[in-house]
Amino acid sequence: MSTSRFAALAVVVTLLSAPTPAQNSTPADLTQLSLEDLLNTQVTSVSKKEQTLSRAGAAVFVITQEDIRRSGATNIPDVLRMVPGLNVAQMSTSTWAISIRGFNDVFADKVLVLIDGRSVYNPITSGVSWDQQDLVLEDIERIEVIRGPGGTVWGANAVNGVINIITKSAKSTKGGTVSAGGGSETNAAGFAQYGGDIDAKGSYRVFGKSFDIDSSPLPGGGSAQDGWKLVHGGFRSDWDLSPRDTMTIQGDLQEGREGQNMTAVIPSALPLELTFTDRFDTSSGNILARWNHTLANGSETSLQIYDDHSSTFSLGSRDRQNTVDLDFQDHMALGSRQDIVWGFGARVADLYLGPGYAISYVPASRTDLLLSTFFQDELKISSALSLTFGSKFERNAYTGFEFEPSAQLVWNPTARQSLWLSAARAIRQPDPVDASIRDEAATFPTGPGSFGLVAVIGNPRQSVERLNDFEAGYRVQATARLSVDAAAFLNYYHDLRTVEELQPYFVTSPGLPYLVLPAVFEDTGKARGYGGELFVNWNPTNRWRISSGYSRIDLKIFKDAANVDSEIGDTGGGTPQQQFQVRSALNLPRHFEWDSSLEYVGRLTAGIPAYTRVDTRLGWRTSEHLDFSVVGQNLLSARHAEFPNDVGLNYTLVARSVFAKITWKF
Amino acid sequence: MKAKISFWIAVWTLLATVAPAQVINEYQVKAAFIYNFAKFVEWPPQAFKNPADPITICVLGQNPFDRLLEEAVSGKTVQGRTFIVRQLSGEPPATGCQILFVSSSEQKRLHAILGGIKTIGVLTVGETETFASEGGVINFTIEAGRVGLQVNVEAAEHAKLRISSKLLSLAQIVKR
Numbered sequence: 001m002s003t004s005r006f007a008a009l010a011v012v013v014t015l016l017s018a019p020t021p022a023q024n025s026t027p028a029d030l031t032q033l034s035l036e037d038l039l040n041t042q043v044t045s046v047s048k049k050e051q052t053l054s055r056a057g058a059a060v061f062v063i064t065q066e067d068i069r070r071s072g073a074t075n076i077p078d079v080l081r082m083v084p085g086l087n088v089a090q091m092s093t094s095t096w097a098i099s100i101r102g103f104n105d106v107f108a109d110k111v112l113v114l115i116d117g118r119s120v121y122n123p124i125t126s127g128v129s130w131d132q133q134d135l136v137l138e139d140i141e142r143i144e145v146i147r148g149p150g151g152t153v154w155g156a157n158a159v160n161g162v163i164n165i166i167t168k169s170a171k172s173t174k175g176g177t178v179s180a181g182g183g184s185e186t187n188a189a190g191f192a193q194y195g196g197d198i199d200a201k202g203s204y205r206v207f208g209k210s211f212d213i214d215s216s217p218l219p220g221g222g223s224a225q226d227g228w229k230l231v232h233g234g235f236r237s238d239w240d241l242s243p244r245d246t247m248t249i250q251g252d253l254q255e256g257r258e259g260q261n262m263t264a265v266i267p268s269a270l271p272l273e274l275t276f277t278d279r280f281d282t283s284s285g286n287i288l289a290r291w292n293h294t295l296a297n298g299s300e301t302s303l304q305i306y307d308d309h310s311s312t313f314s315l316g317s318r319d320r321q322n323t324v325d326l327d328f329q330d331h332m333a334l335g336s337r338q339d340i341v342w343g344f345g346a347r348v349a350d351l352y353l354g355p356g357y358a359i360s361y362v363p364a365s366r367t368d369l370l371l372s373t374f375f376q377d378e379l380k381i382s383s384a385l386s387l388t389f390g391s392k393f394e395r396n397a398y399t400g401f402e403f404e405p406s407a408q409l410v411w412n413p414t415a416r417q418s419l420w421l422s423a424a425r426a427i428r429q430p431d432p433v434d435a436s437i438r439d440e441a442a443t444f445p446t447g448p449g450s451f452g453l454v455a456v457i458g459n460p461r462q463s464v465e466r467l468n469d470f471e472a473g474y475r476v477q478a479t480a481r482l483s484v485d486a487a488a489f490l491n492y493y494h495d496l497r498t499v500e501e502l503q504p505y506f507v508t509s510p511g512l513p514y515l516v517l518p519a520v521f522e523d524t525g526k527a528r529g530y531g532g533e534l535f536v537n538w539n540p541t542n543r544w545r546i547s548s549g550y551s552r553i554d555l556k557i558f559k560d561a562a563n564v565d566s567e568i569g570d571t572g573g574g575t576p577q578q579q580f581q582v583r584s585a586l587n588l589p590r591h592f593e594w595d596s597s598l599e600y601v602g603r604l605t606a607g608i609p610a611y612t613r614v615d616t617r618l619g620w621r622t623s624e625h626l627d628f629s630v631v632g633q634n635l636l637s638a639r640h641a642e643f644p645n646d647v648g649l650n651y652t653l654v655a656r657s658v659f660a661k662i663t664w665k666f
Numbered sequence: 667m668k669a670k671i672s673f674w675i676a677v678w679t680l681l682a683t684v685a686p687a688q689v690i691n692e693y694q695v696k697a698a699f700i701y702n703f704a705k706f707v708e709w710p711p712q713a714f715k716n717p718a719d720p721i722t723i724c725v726l727g728q729n730p731f732d733r734l735l736e737e738a739v740s741g742k743t744v745q746g747r748t749f750i751v752r753q754l755s756g757e758p759p760a761t762g763c764q765i766l767f768v769s770s771s772e773q774k775r776l777h778a779i780l781g782g783i784k785t786i787g788v789l790t791v792g793e794t795e796t797f798a799s800e801g802g803v804i805n806f807t808i809e810a811g812r813v814g815l816q817v818n819v820e821a822a823e824h825a826k827l828r829i830s831s832k833l834l835s836l837a838q839i840v841k842r
Contacts, residue, residue: 030690030698031738035836038702039812041695066808141795171799174841197841203799240800243781294778480691542690543811587811624838 041542057388057408057420058150059085059473059487059533063143065168070585070595072617072631073137074181074189074211074659077130080163081599082583083145084549085487085533087575089601089608089643092652093216094131094228094258094280097574097643100147100161101489102529102555104574106646109428110159110467112150116167116250118288118306121157123321123349123368126431132284132310134232134254136191136207138177138663141168147533148489149426149469151404152390153341155372156429159467160491169248170195170203170238181661183631187212189661204237216652217639218261224652225277226259244294251287258282261650264315265358271443271451271514275650284310299332317356323349334377341390342375353432358440361432361458368397384412398430399464416477428465434497434521435460441519441648452515456499463523466494481539488532496525496557527572529555543587551579573606574643593619604644611640627663632656693731695813696806697738700765700791703804704744706833710826713764713787720748722762726779727769729753735767768792768802776800786826798840803827805840816840 030038061083073079077096081088087104089097099108109126112119113133120133143165150158174195181189188211195205210231215223234252241247258280266274288306295301304327311320329343347370353361376390391405406424413419437458446452473487502518531553538546555572581599588594596616603610614636619629634640639653704721721744723735739749752763766788772779773794780790780801790802798805798816803825807814815837822829 029738030694031701031742033698035699035702035706035833038695038698039814039836041690041812169796169799171796174799240777244778246777294775300774 055386055410055412055418057410057422057473059147059471059485059489061145061147061485061535063145065138065140065142068137068140068143070593070617070619071597072595072615072629072633072659074186074631075130076133076135076137076165078633079137079143080145082547082549082581082597083147084535084579084581085147085551085553086145086161087579087601089574090654091643091646091649092224092260093213093226094256095260095649096130097646098128098130099575100145101491101531102553102572102575103160104643106643106649107433109157109431110465111161111163112154112158113163113165114154115165116248116288117290117304117327118286118308119323119325120308123323124319124351124353124432126157126428126433129282129310129312131228131230131256131258132254132282132312134209134230134256135165135167136193136209136232136234138179138191139167139173139193139205139207139236141166147487148422148471149404149406149424149467151426152376152392152406152424153374155345155374155392155394155404156370156396156402156427156464159426159428159465167236167250170205170236173205174203176666177663178666179661179663181659183657183659185214185216185655185657186659187214198237198239201241202237202239204235206233206235208233215259216655218650218652219641224259224261224650226261226652228256228258230254230256241291246292248290248292249288251285253285254283256282260314261652262315262648263645263650264648265440265443265453267358267440270453270511271445273443278314280312280314282310282312284308295332299330301328301330303328315356315359317359318352318354320352320354321349323347337380339378339380340375342373344371344373346371351432360438361436362438363436366397366432366436369395370397371395386410396429398435398462402427402429402464418475420471420473422469422471424467424469424471426467426469430462430464432458434458434462446515450512450514452504452517454517454519457502457518457520459521459523462497462521463495465496465523468492468494483537485535485537486532489530491527491529493525493527493529495523496527498522498525500524526558527555528558529553545585546582548582549580553577574604574646576602576604576610578602591621593617593621595619601642606644608641608644611642612636613640625665627661627665629661629663631659631661633659691734692808692813693734694738696793697731697734699806699813699815700735700767701738701742701744701749703765703789703791703833704747704749706830707789708828708830709764709789710787712826714747718746720750721764722750722752723765723767724752724754724763725767725769726754726772728771730769763788765789765791768794768797770794776802786824788825789827790821790825803829804837807838814838 063079068079071079071082077088077098080086086100091097091106095106097104097106097108100111103110107125107127112121113128120128122129146162150162154162176194179191191209193205193207197203213228215225215227218224232254236250239247260278260280262278263273263275286306286308290302290304293301306325308323325347327345331341334340349368352365372392372394374392376388378386378388380386387409389407391403394402404426408420408422410418410420435458439456440453441456442454444452470490471487475485477483499519500522502520504515504517507514507516533551535549555575557572579601583597586594599613601611613634615633617629617631621627634654634656639655641651641653643651645651700723736751768779770793776794777800791804792802793806798818801821803818803821805816807816817829817834817837818840
């Protein structure tokens with residue numbers, strides 16, 4: 001849109017905003033207003049979030065449904081960009097690298113992600129396959145992001161953070177919704193949902209959605225042919241079994257077809273490394289049941305069981321995992337000063353890792369059992385001071401017994417301020433890649449007519465990666481319009497995964513002779529990280545909210561002096577030192593909304609320059625039933641890179657895009 | 667260049683227009699609504715012991731109003747009745763409450779609270795997503811920066827409360 005036309009639009013909007021009584025002259029006594037005027041009054045409502053956060057001894061950030069809707073995002077990674085201290089980098093149409101407080105790469109393995117209590121942390125590769133975590137964004141109630149360890153309650157792999165996605169109860173999504181959209185990068189996206197009652201005791205919703213996204217450009221020009229098609233269906237039902245018992249049953253089925261631009265060794269074509277488009281098929285499904293029982297004294301018990309299945313086909317290999325998980329939790333008050341949560345769980349993961357072009361696993365199939373128990377006690381020392389402490393105790397299939405203790409001290413000098421300190425230990429448990437991979441990772445020339453091959457070998461005796469974490473934070477609701485949340489951390493990592501070279505050897509038959517450079521995983525890496533995050537939320541007026549976030553991390557990785565060849569698998573080069581963002585959400589008259597965000601991400605030492613993204617959204621709610629929105633993403637530049645090539649996957653550029661959507665509710 | 671200047675002028679005009687200085691706290695509006703509910707809801711005779719008894723507004727859970735609720739109703743009367751605001755501690759033997767406000771801090775035990783109270787003559791008011799669908803009578807929502815209302819008509823009938831059609835016409839009707 002040309003600027004003069006923009007100016008014309010702004011003038012029109014100005015003219016439309018005829019003042020209503022409630023906005024113009026606010027009587028001190030609102031009770032004298034009519035019901036209609038009260039319904040039309042713009043209010044600030046930041047306080048509720050602060051209320052719930054004011055007692056937390058951790059760096060917690062909550063994304064509400066309103067935040068999600070107004071972000072204009074169509075997928076979870078784009079929603080997560082608003083969290084300060086969290087780094088989201090898109091690598092191809094369907095691939096993201098997402099991490100908290102460092103160690104970002106495609107298989108970022110130090111953040112645990114849960115959807116309605118179900119872990120979506122991939123037990124094969126560690127980390128999260130974001131392309132397989134599609135959600136109906138409209139059905140999300142909130143996303144809680146904890147920066148820092150969460151091992152005491154959540155267990156292994158909650159090292160640098162926990163992302164907890166919670167969907168709405170079926171009780172609050174009754175009725176129908178149909179939406180359709182499309183744009184410059186999205187060829188088509190559609191969604192339909194219906195919810196209602198079952199007898200007098202239950203509610204349900206069922207939905208189906210699908211999208212088709214275009215290929216993205218390669219940095220050297222041309223298309224990466226990484227288009228992405230996905231079909232996703234699911235349901236959720238919530239039941240009131242008695243005044244004290246509720247039950248939730250929910251499930252999803254999802255199928256995707258992606259392209260990915262790869263460079264890989266093909267053993268039959270040595271020494272060639274080929275670059276090609278690999279077809280990547282995913283299918284996954286899950287079913288979950290949870291029963292909640294509340295006692296008269298307010299204490300609460302829950303029992304949850306789920307089955308999660310996924311299957312992928314890529315690089316000539318079929319991988320399958322099936323996880324069954326059982327989880328019991330009890331929450332009770334002990335006297336007037338103590339609040340105790342304790343629980344236990346069991347998880348069985350059946351993994352099959354089929355041989356592919358260059359990667360295989362020995363053994364190809366395995367069954368991993370995880371047993372765990374935990375307790376956490378919140379002790380009120382005085383009305384303003386509380387101490388929370390506890391530990392998880394786990395027994396995993398790779399390293400046996402592990403524990404993850406933590407303690408937090410929270411001081412509320414006033415109702416609107418809190419100061420907290422915490423110390424915690426967390427672990428990342430090894431996976432089949434660490435323990436049993438055989439990967440012909442790369443070839444290199446050694447002279448005329450001869451070449452070498454790097455072969456990576458898993459180490460069954462790999463230890464867990466450990467973190468000792470120290471944090472402090474301060475939150476204040478300074479005025480009704482302004483709140484500030486700050487956190488600082490100091491992290492010491494031990495036993496990080498390293499790659500150590502073994503003695504090279506020659507292979508002379510069949511074919512050309514070549515040098516094999518074997519490399520094995522070890523666990524001798526150390527690192528130190530420190531930094532902080534700052535989040536400021538400001539409501540200059542009742543109709544306008546500005547939030548800004550800043551984060552900084554200094555991550556230093558120490559090589560092991562005894563092993564000169566050692567190299568950390570995660571070099572730290574994929575994490576920007578600084579990130580900054582400002583977001584504006586403006587309610588215009590006549591039910592228009594205008595939202596914008598500016599996000600700066602610092603340079604990656606792995607070779608990606610700093611970039612700035614600007615996104616904007618214009619929404620119009622014509623009635624209770626009909627919504628329109630237009631979203632522009634990456635408006636500043638035609639295309640930019642967010643992450644370098646990683647583990648054979650070639651990065652593509654993120655292009656400027658426009659997306660329009662219409663939603664009808666009935 | 668000229669176009670650029672006109673662009674910025676337009677943006678600033680836009681921001682100036684939509685920036686009325688006064689900030690209204692969400693709970694100021696909710697308190698005003700609660701006062702208004704007394705005018706638009708008719709209680710069954712058994713809800714009050716005496717015809718001159720005040721209307722008692724009880725708050726269950728962490729009180730988000732500070733003093734706003736007291737300020738909203740102090741010195742006011744509805745059909746000859748004055749108001750009393752009471753903070754409940756712990757469990758709700760909601761006897762003597764004509765209006766019971768359940769704070770969002772009680773979200774987790776909502777189901778037990780709504781199932782546990784004697785509902786006749788008690789107007790339950792909440793502010794959590796499932797409050798009305800779980801059997802609360804009136805629920806506050808926040809949408810696009812405005813406070814909205816949900817009414818569970820069945821729950822109102824169950825509590826023998828008569829809600830005026832005026833209030834019903836402005837609220838979203840929630841079933842069950």
